[in-house]
Amino acid sequence: MNYWLLKSEPYNYSYDDLVRDKRGCWDGVRNYQARNNLRAMKKGDRGFFYHSNEGKEIVGIIEVIKEYYPDPTATKGDWSVVDIKPIKRFKTPVSLTDIKSVSKLNEMALVKQMRLSVSPVRKKEFELICQMGGV
DNA sequence: GCCAACGTTGGC
């Protein structure tokens, strides 16, 4: 199983919105590297849901429930989406500041490549952050 | 609101 991190601005789409909807379609990605990461996702993979701009923290865990298919919101270009569902909300959200303060986590794309909206997470990083989140 | 980092575009 692989692990991922998905960024969303909470005023566009928050973890609460995903919980309310029961499942969500991760659309609107317009960056090749992020798209390629979406395409590498397998059903059953897990990921973090990160709130950018407001909060700047990982708020919970999601699971990929449908592998990539064409982005219905794309009028041109070759873009993809996956479907996800919420798994568990963190007891304590893990902030970017927290992540930066842990040297083991400083290799994460979240830190090194700030603007990448869909990025891979290593198993050890995933497990450590779950612990930090109280899950 | 500012601006650094980075991606994209287009002239040459």
Add this chain to the structure above:
DNA sequence: GCCAACGTTGGC
């Protein structure tokens, strides 16, 4: 194919 100009993201 290089690179300057421009646009966007997202932390601060």
